[in-house]
Each structure stands twice: as structure tokens, then as C-alpha cells.
Amino acid sequence: MHRPRTAFVILGMLTVQDPLSGYDLRKAIESSVGHFWGESYGQIYPTLKSLAAEGLIVPSPGPVKQRRQAYSITAAGRDALQQWLALPFTNDPPRNEFLLKLFFGREAPAGATAAHLVELNRRNRSSLEQLEQIQSLAPKLNAGNPHLPYWLMTLGLGIAMTRAALEWGERTLLELESPAPDAETQPVTRPTA
Amino acid sequence: MHRPRTAFVILGMLTVQDPLSGYDLRKAIESSVGHFWGESYGQIYPTLKSLAAEGLIVPSPGPVKQRRQAYSITAAGRDALQQWLALPFTNDPPRNEFLLKLFFGREAPAGATAAHLVELNRRNRSSLEQLEQIQSLAPKLNAGNPHLPYWLMTLGLGIAMTRAALEWGERTLLELESPAPDAETQPVTRPTA
DNA sequence: CGTGGCATGTAAACGGTTACATGATTTA
DNA sequence: TAAATCATGTAACCGTTTACATGCCACG
Numbered sequence: 271m272h273r274p275r276t277a278f279v280i281l282g283m284l285t286v287q288d289p290l291s292g293y294d295l296r297k298a299i300e301s302s303v304g305h306f307w308g309e310s311y312g313q314i315y316p317t318l319k320s321l322a323a324e325g326l327i328v329p330s331p332g333p334v335k336q337r338r339q340a341y342s343i344t345a346a347g348r349d350a351l352q353q354w355l356a357l358p359f360t361n362d363p364p365r366n367e368f369l370l371k372l373f374f375g376r377e378a379p380a381g382a383t384a385a386h387l388v389e390l391n392r393r394n395r396s397s398l399e400q401l402e403q404i405q406s407l408a409p410k411l412n413a414g415n416p417h418l419p420y421w422l423m424t425l426g427l428g429i430a431m432t433r434a435a436l437e438w439g440e441r442t443l444l445e446l447e448s449p450a451p452d453a454e455t456q457p458v459t460r461p462t463a
Numbered sequence: 464m465h466r467p468r469t470a471f472v473i474l475g476m477l478t479v480q481d482p483l484s485g486y487d488l489r490k491a492i493e494s495s496v497g498h499f500w501g502e503s504y505g506q507i508y509p510t511l512k513s514l515a516a517e518g519l520i521v522p523s524p525g526p527v528k529q530r531r532q533a534y535s536i537t538a539a540g541r542d543a544l545q546q547w548l549a550l551p552f553t554n555d556p557p558r559n560e561f562l563l564k565l566f567f568g569r570e571a572p573a574g575a576t577a578a579h580l581v582e583l584n585r586r587n588r589s590s591l592e593q594l595e596q597i598q599s600l601a602p603k604l605n606a607g608n609p610h611l612p613y614w615l616m617t618l619g620l621g622i623a624m625t626r627a628a629l630e631w632g633e634r635t636l637l638e639l640e641s642p643a644p645d646a647e648t649q650p651v652t653r654p655t656a
Numbered sequence: 657c658g659t660g661g662c663a664t665g666t667a668a669a670c671g672g673t674t675a676c677a678t679g680a681t682t683t684a
Numbered sequence: 685t686a687a688a689t690c691a692t693g694t695a696a697c698c699g700t701t702t703a704c705a706t707g708c709c710a711c712g
Contacts, residue, residue, distance in 0.1 A: 282567040293691050303566055306559040310673055355571035359560045359579055363501040367552040370500055374475040375613035378548035386552055420568035427631050434627030438620050486663050
């Protein structure tokens with residue numbers, strides 16, 4: 271009774287560009303929703319088959335030389351997507367390994383936690399840069415695209431959260447580096463990023 | 464060669480409080496790292512068995528009346544935990560269903576996206592309130608606890624990100640409610656929270 | 657006593673990733 | 685035509701959740 275969400279990502283991507291093959295879908299997903307949603311070939315290809323069997327997509331009649339068999343969304347597919355979009359969203363069980371290691375930081379070898387923090391900041395800086403780049407280019411690249419306002423909103427949340435995480439990370443790193451008032455935690459020299 | 468992370472959460476919790484039973488662990492996890500890490504009984508009980516078999520924990524000799532069999536961490540267990548804490552952390556594949564539905568918002572029925580946004584804000588407000596409560600009480604409740612500084616840092620990131628998400632959410636809701644400059648998106652009345 | 661909920665445990669299903677296999681196509 | 689890489693596909697495994705089974709204990 272519960273269709274895997276992979277199906278809806280595929281249907282959604284097909285409302286953006288149509289037709290698309292499994293290979294194209296993977297790339298399109300990675301380069302658009304990739305920051306907050308991932309799909310692997312092992313999921314995509316079987317899902318394409320089952321979606322086609324149910325009539326939510328149809329194999330595109332194009333150059334079917336066994337290479338890049340593309341699919342198009344059907345009216346039934348759009349209906350199914352629309353229904354799903356209206357359903358309440360669920361927070362799937364959160365899993366943040368960084369936070370876990372930070373939480374148990376007292377048990378870690380000296381310097382390990384600070385190193386993690388440096389690495390987190392590095393990743394966040396890189397992410398933020400990338401997201402802001404997209405934000406600045408998207409309006410021109412997608413001028414007139416009716417999806418654009420929603421994409422910009424999505425981007426906005428990603429940027430807001432990444433920026434907040436980065437600010438926290440830089441603040442906290444200073445805190446870790448400065449000698450603790452209590453003698454319990456020993457000061458740590460900052461590893462080279 | 465790759466031990467499930469459930470094992471390390473358990474070991475970590477046992478450095479905070481020892482001994483603990485499976486039932487206690489579940490509750491302790493939920494009420495501490497629960498905001499960014501979840502574990503179910505189906506994971507906990509088998510893991511306890513295998514950790515005990517490897518000598519990383521030992522069944523506590525306490526009141527073993529078949530009720531609340533508790534376990535203690537061993538020196539080997541602490542070693543294993545410490546080693547794992549020093550390993551680079553991995554970002555597991557991100558999965559944010561809200562962002563997915565927002566991204567495809569153009570295909571959603573009228574009002575659905577705004578309703579999701581209202582709901583997200585509700586959840587974030589509630590989370591934030593809870594986290595700030597913990598932040599204000601933790602120092603007194605855990606005075607002298609050597610884990611405390613790390614817990615406060617963890618909390619700090621949670622608060623920073625939740626606050627950023629909430630600010631974004633309130634800003635964006637206004638944006639969604641106000642008539643779009645382009646005629647493509649129709650204005651939506653705010654659902655009752 | 658007996659009923660309800662507490663605590664432990666397990667089996668099965670599920671979503672998902674990984675690793676591998678295979679042919680087709682480009683390029684050198 | 686040889687080598688590389690593209691594109692599709694599949695099988696096996698893995699961690700996790702869900703649902704269920706079971707006995708224990710406190711309390712009416």
C-alpha cells in the first residue's frame with residue numbers, strides 16, 4: 271500500500287524534463303535534488319519497469335537502439351504525483367553521524383573532535399559556495415520556467431541552514447581551541463584544513 | 464568489516480550511564496541524541512547480544528530476574544568506541560521529504576505546498592522551544608558532568624539550524640501568500656495551523 | 657487472582673546500496 | 685579493430701522498521 275518514494279522522484283523529474291532514460295534520471299536527480307535526495311541505479315531501473323507496468327509512464331518511441339531507453343510521464347502518472355504531493359510529509363529518522371561523534375566527544379582521542387569540526391566547516395563552505403552559485407545563475411538559466419519559484423525556495427532553505435551550520439561551526443571551533451575554563455577538557459591546536 | 468553504528472551509540476550511551484538495559488537504552492537514546500539519531504528495539508537487542516559476545520560489554524550481575532537485564536561497557540568497549548570516534552564521519556545519503564515536495568511544488572494541488580510549510584514551521588517552533596528549554600536547564604542538571612560541554616555544542620548546532628529553518632519558513636510563507644508577480648503561481652490563503 | 661502494561665525478544669518485509677555482469681558505442 | 689567508457693540491468697547483501705509473540709510484574 272505504500273509506494274517507494276523513488277517512484278515520485280522519477281515522476282517529478284519527468285514533469286521537469288520529458289522524456290528521460292534511467293541514466294539521464296540519475297544524473298538529473300544528482301544535479302538538482304541531489305543535495306537532499308539520492309537515488310541509485312539499483313532503485314531507478316526496477317522502478318521504471320514497475321511504473322511502466324502500471325501505466326504511470328510509457329517507454330518513449332524514440333531511438334530505442336537498446337541505448338538510453340527513455341520514458342514519458344502519462345496523465346495517470348501526473349495524477350499519482352499530485353496525490354502524493356498533497357499527502358503530509360514525514361520526517362524520516364534523522365541520522366547525523368557528525369552530531370553523534372560530537373555528542374560523545376568527551377570519549378574521543380585528543381584533537382579528533384576538533385578535526386571533525388574543521389572538516390565539517392570545509393564541507394559546509396564548499397556546499398554554501400555551490401548553492402549560492404546556483405542561486406545566482408538559476409533565474410537567468412531558467413527564465414520563464416514555471417518550476418523556478420519553487421526551486422528558489424528550496425535553494426533558500428538549503429542556503430539558510432548551511433549558513434547557520436557554518437556560522438555555528440566557526441564559532442564553536444574557536445571555543446574548542448581556546449583553553450577551557452574547567453581543566454577537564456584540554457586545549458587543542460587547530461589541524462590544517 | 465564495517466560494524467553497524469548502532470553498536471557505537473550503545474557504547475557511547477554506556478559511557479554516560481552504566482549499566483543500562485535494552486529498554487533503558489532505547490529511552491536514553493530517544494531523550495538525548497533522539498533529535499539526530501534513532502534506534503529501534505529490533506536493532507538494540509541483537510546488538511547487545513553481539514557486543515556481549517565480543518566482550519565489548521558484559522551483562523551486569525545485578526537483579527537478573529529476567530527483567531531489565533543491564534549491560535556494562537568494558538575496557539575493550541571503550542577502546543572500540545574511541546577508535547570509531549576518531550574515524551572521519553560520513554554524511555549518509557540525505558533524505559528530506561519536505562524539500563522534495565517543495566521542489567516539485569508546481570505540480571501540487573493548490574494550497575498543498577503552503578500547508579506543508581505551515582506544518583514545517585509548527586514542527587520547527589516546537590523543536591526549537593524544546594531545544595532551548597534543554598539548553599537552559601542542562602547546565603544545572605548536569606553540573607560537573609564532563610560530557611556537558613559537548614552536549615551543549617551539539618545542542619547549539621541543533622538550535623542554530625532549527626532557528627534558521629524557522630526564519631526561512633516564516634519568510635517563505637509570506638512570499639507564498641503574497642500574489643506572485645508572475646501570473647504563473649496563484650496566491651493561496653493561509654491554512655489554519 | 658487477573659488484567660494491563662512493562663520488558664524482552666524475534667521474524668519478516670522493506671527500501672536501499674553495492675558489486676558485478678553485459679552489451680553497445682565511441683575513440684584512438 | 686582494440687580499448688575505454690557508456691548505459692542498462694540484476695543479484696546479493698545490509699541495516700532498519702514493523703509487527704508480532706511471550707512472559708513478567710504491579711496493581712485493582
